[in-house]
Amino acid sequence: MPCAPRPRESCHVPKPCHLASAQPPGFFALVGPRMRADDPSFAHKLIWTLFADAPDASRDFLFHVTERQPFQALVRSERQPVDGLGCWKIETLPFQPALRSGLRLAFALNAVATKWEKAAQSGQRGRPHDAVMAEWKALPAERQRHVSPDEIADPVGRDWLARQGAVLGFDLDHDQTRVLRYERHRFPNKGRSPITVGSLSFQGELTVTAPAAFAKALKEGIGRQKAFGFGMLHIALPSPS
Incomplete structure (x- = not known):
């Protein structure tokens, strides 16, 4: 039987004026006056305003920024986003792919x-490190x-994703998969030193x-830092060869 995940994929597009010169009240207090649009924390804070109606709820959505100016993001969520700032245009589309074993799909992923x-010393906690830099x-x-880290990002990334697939219900086609970009980011770390890791x-x-x-991977994402806009797996039927 096909297995169909139930989250909806929604396109959330704020009105351009609210990100240019007519921000809603409290906007700068929310994101900070020096926050850059390419900072992962910028998108993180903006998207979370769509789910501020349940502040104690854990994150149960994924998002991917598709445009910076004007800001536009694709959000996958079972909960309906709520425009609490009065600056969003929200379009909702169903996302219910019929999955079956053996189904071949094209994909895109920023993870x-x-x-x-x-940890170096016994009794201390270990920590995640950038897979490319570690290699x-x-x-x-x-x-x-x-050899630069950029030059090994493609084979390291494909090996990493293949290992994820072994757990998340898919077999990666190494020959048809490429790492298009490797980029380093600094993320906050709950009161401790920021973590610097790379996205692929x-x-x-x-x-x-x-x-x-695989349906769970579509719903919950792949990799770390999903709260900052990473890990959403985009799928489509492959183009005819």
Whole structure:
């Protein structure tokens, strides 16, 4: 039987004037006067205003920023977003793909790929590290002088995503998948030192192997820092060859 996830995919587009010169009351208090539009925290704070009607609820949505000026994002959520600021135009579309084992799909994904490293001292907590940088730092010093992290992002990223797929119900097509961009970001860390990790923009093809697990990945996302706009898996039927 096909397995169809139930979240809706919605396009949330604020009216341009509210992000240019006529911000709603309290806008700068919300995002901070020096917040840049390309800062992940900017999108994080804006999108969370759409779900401010339940401030104690845990995050149960994914989003992906599609435009910066004017700000536009695609949000996948079971909850209906609420325009509490009075500056959003919200369009809602159903998102109910019929999944089956063996289904081949094209995909796009912007994900934060990390590798968990144990603490140097016993009794301390480990922490996630940028998967690409961790691999690059493991290279011999002579090799590091001739190879940049950007140059190894593609094979490291594909290997990381293939491992995710083994758990999340899909088989990655290595030959048809590429890392288009590797970018470093700094994220807040709940009162501790900020975490610097990299995001990888993937484009490729995959085959569904476990529909229920894959449906969960569509709903919950892939990788870390999903609250900051990463991890939403976009899918479509592949173009005829």
